[in-house]
Amino acid sequence: MAAAAGVSRSAVSFAFNSPHRISTATRDRILAAAHEIGYVPNTLARMLQAGQTQSLGVLLPQSLAKIMENPYYARFLMGAGQVCDQEGFTLLLTPPLRESMLKAIPYAAVDGFIVCGLEIDQGEVSELERRRVPFVLVDSDPQENVPSIGVDDRGGAREVVRHLLELGHRRLAVLSIDPGPEKAVRGYRGPLGRRLAGIVDALAQAGMTMADVALAEVPATRTDGYRATRALLADTALTAIVALSDILAFGAMDALHELGVDVPGQVSVTGFDDLTESAWLRPRLTTVRQAIATKGRTAADFLISAIRGEDQHPHQLLSTSLIVRDSSGPAPGH
Amino acid sequence: MAAAAGVSRSAVSFAFNSPHRISTATRDRILAAAHEIGYVPNTLARMLQAGQTQSLGVLLPQSLAKIMENPYYARFLMGAGQVCDQEGFTLLLTPPLRESMLKAIPYAAVDGFIVCGLEIDQGEVSELERRRVPFVLVDSDPQENVPSIGVDDRGGAREVVRHLLELGHRRLAVLSIDPGPEKAVRGYRGPLGRRLAGIVDALAQAGMTMADVALAEVPATRTDGYRATRALLADTALTAIVALSDILAFGAMDALHELGVDVPGQVSVTGFDDLTESAWLRPRLTTVRQAIATKGRTAADFLISAIRGEDQHPHQLLSTSLIVRDSSGPAPGH
DNA sequence: CTGAAAGCGCTTACAG
DNA sequence: CTGAAAGCGCTTACAG
Numbered sequence: 001m002a003a004a005a006g007v008s009r010s011a012v013s014f015a016f017n018s019p020h021r022i023s024t025a026t027r028d029r030i031l032a033a034a035h036e037i038g039y040v041p042n043t044l045a046r047m048l049q050a051g052q053t054q055s056l057g058v059l060l061p062q063s064l065a066k067i068m069e070n071p072y073y074a075r076f077l078m079g080a081g082q083v084c085d086q087e088g089f090t091l092l093l094t095p096p097l098r099e100s101m102l103k104a105i106p107y108a109a110v111d112g113f114i115v116c117g118l119e120i121d122q123g124e125v126s127e128l129e130r131r132r133v134p135f136v137l138v139d140s141d142p143q144e145n146v147p148s149i150g151v152d153d154r155g156g157a158r159e160v161v162r163h164l165l166e167l168g169h170r171r172l173a174v175l176s177i178d179p180g181p182e183k184a185v186r187g188y189r190g191p192l193g194r195r196l197a198g199i200v201d202a203l204a205q206a207g208m209t210m211a212d213v214a215l216a217e218v219p220a221t222r223t224d225g226y227r228a229t230r231a232l233l234a235d236t237a238l239t240a241i242v243a244l245s246d247i248l249a250f251g252a253m254d255a256l257h258e259l260g261v262d263v264p265g266q267v268s269v270t271g272f273d274d275l276t277e278s279a280w281l282r283p284r285l286t287t288v289r290q291a292i293a294t295k296g297r298t299a300a301d302f303l304i305s306a307i308r309g310e311d312q313h314p315h316q317l318l319s320t321s322l323i324v325r326d327s328s329g330p331a332p333g334h
Numbered sequence: 335m336a337a338a339a340g341v342s343r344s345a346v347s348f349a350f351n352s353p354h355r356i357s358t359a360t361r362d363r364i365l366a367a368a369h370e371i372g373y374v375p376n377t378l379a380r381m382l383q384a385g386q387t388q389s390l391g392v393l394l395p396q397s398l399a400k401i402m403e404n405p406y407y408a409r410f411l412m413g414a415g416q417v418c419d420q421e422g423f424t425l426l427l428t429p430p431l432r433e434s435m436l437k438a439i440p441y442a443a444v445d446g447f448i449v450c451g452l453e454i455d456q457g458e459v460s461e462l463e464r465r466r467v468p469f470v471l472v473d474s475d476p477q478e479n480v481p482s483i484g485v486d487d488r489g490g491a492r493e494v495v496r497h498l499l500e501l502g503h504r505r506l507a508v509l510s511i512d513p514g515p516e517k518a519v520r521g522y523r524g525p526l527g528r529r530l531a532g533i534v535d536a537l538a539q540a541g542m543t544m545a546d547v548a549l550a551e552v553p554a555t556r557t558d559g560y561r562a563t564r565a566l567l568a569d570t571a572l573t574a575i576v577a578l579s580d581i582l583a584f585g586a587m588d589a590l591h592e593l594g595v596d597v598p599g600q601v602s603v604t605g606f607d608d609l610t611e612s613a614w615l616r617p618r619l620t621t622v623r624q625a626i627a628t629k630g631r632t633a634a635d636f637l638i639s640a641i642r643g644e645d646q647h648p649h650q651l652l653s654t655s656l657i658v659r660d661s662s663g664p665a666p667g668h
Numbered sequence: 669c670t671g672a673a674a675g676c677g678c679t680t681a682c683a684g
Numbered sequence: 685c686t687g688a689a690a691g692c693g694c695t696t697a698c699a700g
Contacts, residue, residue: 008687013679023685038464043443044387045677048378049692054441055426064415064425074408081398085429090442091398092389093415093425107388108424109377109443130372222614254614280556280588282616342671347695357669379693383676 005033055090057110061117064095079296112303119190134306147314153191156288156320157198165206168334169240173214175248225251239331246271264329283326290320339367389424391444395451398429413630446637453524468640481648487525490622490654491532494604499540502668503574507548509582559585573665580605598663617660624654
């Protein structure tokens with residue numbers, strides 16, 4: 001390129017980056033020549049030289065296909081995206097490579113990582129530390145000296161179960177997410193573990209234990225919620241379903257609707273998350289609100305500050321709150 | 335690093351990339367030293383050297399926040415993501431930079447671009463060509479010699495309106511998407527233009543024109559669909575609402591439900607897209623299905639083939655089909 | 669199996 | 685205002 005315009009490489013660079021350090025005439029000549037031969041500065045080379053990419057990585061615990069199917073992530077990415085929009089960052093979605101989040105890290109050219117849903121640390125944290133790239137864990141079990149953002153899952157679950165107990169429900173079913181094979185080895189972890197702990201808390205106050213409630217563990221899709229609910233109703237005379245995510249609650253409502261069971265007259269249903277759709281559902285869903293978009297925003301904010309070298313509070317716990325709508329009511333005969 | 339291990343730079347590189355070209359002992363020594371001093375090969379430098387990033391860019395027409403709020407894009411990205419998962423690519427979401435898709439291009443270090451919803455080409459195409467980076471336009475008005483993927487919007491719109499006309503509906507309202515200020519200058523373009531053209535086709539066959547139907551143009555959110563429908567019902571005695579997107583149809587149903595209007599007894603409602611949620615809605619939504627995920631998959635497939643230098647068919651038009659469900663029925667008294 | 673050298677393309681002090 | 689040089693970190697023929 002420099003040759004084509006008959007100038008030095010620096011002149012070319014100045015033409016593109018520092019117009020003031022070069023005469024207008026030369027600049028025009030260079031730009032014209034560039035246009036002529038179709039020259040354009042290489043993005044990667046610029047990034048390498050600048051030592052920054054203007055891009056935030058989102059390290060995801062599942063395949064892109066699964067993530068994009070999940071309204072929870074849509075909302076989380078909306079929040080993170082808001083900050084990126086503002087600050088001129090792009091967002092690199094990085095799913096596991098050959099089942100491993102760790103293996104995906106070296107292929108992401110980004111200025112920082114938002115690490116989503118890391119339940120068992122297989123070295124991801126130390127790999128990130130080794131790279132000296134800023135990062136923040138979202139919804140993981142907090143670790144000493146590792147920046148993280150989470151929500152009060154336990155408190156939320158406690159509150160919603162208490163709400164049902166106060167309404168007189170005693171025959172409860174918990175529609176839970178299948179923790180996968182790891183559970184056997186390590187027990188419940190992450191948000192699921194905390195939510196279950198919250199349920200146990202609430203039950204204890206009523207002199208109950210998990211043995212007193214029905215438990216179904218299924219993958220986290222609407223159809224799974226639907227199927228599990230049908231199975232549950234066939235087995236048990238229950239008066240309330242505590243779904244550990246709104247999506248599962250949607251599926252439960254589908255099943256109840258189809259079977260002609262009145263909600264909340266015969267059976268109450270509660271969710272967890274408060275997705276946008278939950279308020280559109282009929283009956284409108286009683287659920288635990290977590291500020292998903294805020295979580296995304298907070299994560300991106302933290303990261304961008306860290307990238308700029310500003311110090312930030314390393315741990316954040318966002319609150320949850322019970323949103324009582326129309327899908328929960330007094331237990332029949334209460 | 336090389337110094338720390340007491341070997342040459344190449345030895346280090348071999349240790350990481352070509353284990354077989356180096357003795358196991360040396361390799362172990364190097365890896366140990368690397369671990370010791372926390373060395374890890376720089377991602378950008380590797381990419382620059384390799385001339386590839388293993389990443390696909392998605393050039394988006396709106397802010398990340400708006401994109402992630404839109405179930406249409408969630409589904410599209412799911413499809414594209416599926417292919418990326420399979421091929422080990424990451425996905426870089428690239429929203430406009432300072433309102434411009436063109437300006438965003440130089441900051442995306444990717445092997446190829448999926449260009450979404452480019453309605454008026456402001457030089458994006460020639461910039462992409464200049465960079466000699468593979469790309470494919472999605473849902474744009476097709477251009478000569480530019481790879482593109484689209485769906486038969488016109489045919490779909492024609493079919494759904496014909497469906498309503500056959501059911502005896504004559505008092506129609508079209509719930510359309512606001513084309514923004516560009517419309518005045520250039521007329522309707524892209525998917526919206528094609529859908530409107532399809533409506534005109536169908537009306538013509540019944541001896542009608544756009545002047546015979548009510549038209550509301552609103553932003554593409556559920557709430558906008560809701561509000562517009564309330565306004566429409568206040569003004570007009572209509573028997574059918576043709577929404578140009580499912581999301582708008584959802585909003586219309588919300589309004590109808592709230593006003594106690596029976597669907598489809600008093601008013602029929604149709605959508606466009608066939609989002610997953612449309613089949614869950616009550617009454618289930620009659621709509622035009624476009625294979626959104628397939629579109630995403632096709633785009634990513636095309637791109638990855640192009641990156642690998644395989645030739646591909648440069649234009650693809652996916653079909654649409656009318657899905658008749660429960661939200662459309664005979665016009666009252668027909 | 670190893671090391672010196674060139675090169676992936678760029679940017680930015682530095683001296684003229 | 686311009687040009688030769690060093691450097692951002694890596695990888696890969698090539699000769700030993």
